Amino acid sequence: MSSNRKVLPTWDKVGKHALFPEAKHDEIARFNFLANLNNHLSGQVLPGVKEAYEQNALPAFRAEHGREPESRHEVREMMKKQPFYQLWSALRRSTMECRQQAGRSLVLRQIDRINAAAAELNNGAETLVLNPETQIPDYVTVVDTHCMPGSYHTSVVEGDVSAGANYDSGLFVTTVGQLGSMTDGGGRAICDWLKKDHADFKPKRILDIGCTIGHNVVPIGQAFPDAEIIAIDVSAPVLRYGHARAKSLGVNNITFMQVNAEDLSQFADESFDLITTSMVLHELSAQSMPKILSEISRLLVPGGLSLHLEQPQYSGRPVFEQFIRDWDTWNNNEPFWGAMHDVDLVGMIDSTGLPSDLQFSAAVTAKVDESIFPKTETGDKTEDYGRAAAWNVFGAWKPAEAAKQESVA
Ligand SMILES: C[S@@+](CC[C@H](N)C(=O)[O-])C[C@H]1O[C@@H](n2cnc3c(N)ncnc32)[C@H](O)[C@@H]1O
Known part of the structure; x- marks a missing residue:
């Protein structure tokens, strides 16, 4: 069995x-x-x-x-x-x-x-804006x-x-179906977490940073069909593909833009309700990550949410587990992987003006995709034999206007 x-x-x-x-x-x-x-x-x-x-x-x-x-x-x-x-x-x-x-x-x-x-x-x-000068x-x-x-x-x-x-075609090989048939388990996990823990939060303007081909921003577009969504990346080939992929899936509320997230000056202060990154921070250099997090802090409306999806941080885990988790740094052309998973995220996000009491960190799991892990004839629950990836979502709420004024007074 x-x-x-x-x-x-x-x-x-x-x-x-x-x-x-x-x-x-x-x-x-x-x-x-x-x-x-x-x-x-x-x-x-x-x-x-x-x-x-x-x-x-x-x-x-x-x-x-x-x-x-x-x-x-x-x-x-x-x-x-x-x-x-x-x-x-x-x-x-x-x-x-x-x-x-x-x-x-x-x-x-x-x-x-x-x-x-x-x-x-x-x-x-x-809805596709490329900038060859990027x-x-x-x-x-x-x-x-x-x-x-x-x-x-x-x-x-x-x-x-x-x-x-x-x-798009190869990710399934590495994740062996754990991200679902559309390889969008991360985006779905974000939407499920928002729906479960923050059902009243209805972002009208959303920014996704480092979207690649939009695997994980498409489910966000589907979950918030009335929102205006901007998905940015520095790399033109993945943006061209991601934009066409979203269109062919019937998702039309996402604008794909070629922008370096270190300088988001083309977007006004306090102009997004929700800013997401999924599996992006571990590919940023130590110098760029605080810059990008500071831009996020500037762009959020008061009461807005920044939300990041990553593998869990190393801190507090046994050294052997840390060593295995760190394999990618040395062997998989992921030079920033280890440094990012070592960073004190709470301190770094705090230093961008999003204080620790408004930060959160939660374990989330993608739903098992029953279209690729069908139920067996034994009638067992899908969870018993299906597979789904697990991550950490973390980030912060920007202080609401009233709270900001109180702290100034
Ligand atoms: C691991 S991929 C992200 C995966 C994607 N978010 C998903 O959920 O499938 C990292 C992406 O970040 C982009 N990137 C790296 N540095 C960037 C920067 N400074 N500004 C914008 N995009 C960046 C890369 O081009 C790449 O497409």
């Missing part, structure tokens, strides 16, 4: 739309193989890494130093020499390289069709983020959307 429950959704269950790359039998098989290998590595091989730590590395460390390791960095130094860790790590990196190359070749062989489909949906639309920051270009060839920003031909198409 339990083996039934472990059946993973296959790649062909990914939600389709007008731009989505078409895949042949072998391309689908390749994605499925990689998704299953990822799943095997995290479910069956990773426990062996912990065993290698507990049985080999840790006793040796204690014998040499006469104490417990104090940081993930010490754990990493000792684990780098453990053959079982080397095996797990090399395979994990390889699955990412293979996913990106598989996605890239899938997209490039039909790039003319995908670019033309995007152009048809984008041409003349006021400075792409070094921290976006310095590496091919999580091994994506050309990262988010590289266009290979004019009007290119290939970076977006590759991102």
Whole structure:
């Protein structure tokens, strides 16, 4: 019975739309193989890494130093020499390289069709605003983020959307369906949390920063159909794709704009009710993150909400867990991952004028998508065998006008 429950959704269950790359039998098989290998590595091989730590590395460390390791960095130094860790790590990196190359070749062989489909949906639309003068920051270009060839920003031909198409088609392989068929579990988790904990909050103007292809802002657009939504990113190829994707899904209340979030001076003070980032802060440099958070603070109306979705911070977790969570920093072209998960977020947000008593942090989980994790004949509850990703949502409410005046008095 339990083996039934472990059946993973296959790649062909990914939600389709007008731009989505078409895949042949072998391309689908390749994605499925990689998704299953990822799943095997995290479910069956990773426990062996912990065993290698507990049985080999840790006793040796204690014998040499006469104490417990104090940081993930010490754990990493000792684990780098453990053959079982080397095996797990090399395979994990390889699955990412293979996913990106598989996605890239899938997209490039039909790039003319995908670019033309995007152009048809984008041409003349006021809801796509590109600015070729936008400075792409070094921290976006310095590496091919999580091994994506050309990262988010590289266009290979004019009007290119290939970076977006590759991102869209491959994410399912890494997340193995946990984000749902439309890979929008993060945005849905944000909307569910707002509905559950802040049902009266009805934002009229929303800004999403670092939207990429809009996976997670589209559900926000659907949850607040009367709101005006602006989704910004520095990278043109993903914006072209994201705008066309939203249109083809029938979501028309989002304007996609090419803007560097470090300078949002084109937007007036106190002009947004809700400002979101999903899985963005960990890709920002240490210098840019406080700048962007300060811009958010400036742009919020009094009583407005800033809300960020990320993996949980490291603080308070066992050093071995921190070391595993930090794998991406060293092996997955995510150079800012570890530094961001170390930052004192409360202190940093506080320093932008959003005080700690108005901040929040909550664990949220995406809903299991029953369209890709169908109920079994046993009649068990979906939660028993489906899978959904878990995150941390955190942020702050901007002091309302009355409270601000009180504190000035
Ligand atoms: C991990 S992706 C975000 C994923 C997306 N929010 C989602 O939910 O699927 C990070 C994005 O942030 C963008 N980005 C990085 N720095 C930026 C900046 N300073 N201003 C605007 N966008 C930025 C990148 O181009 C990239 O598309």
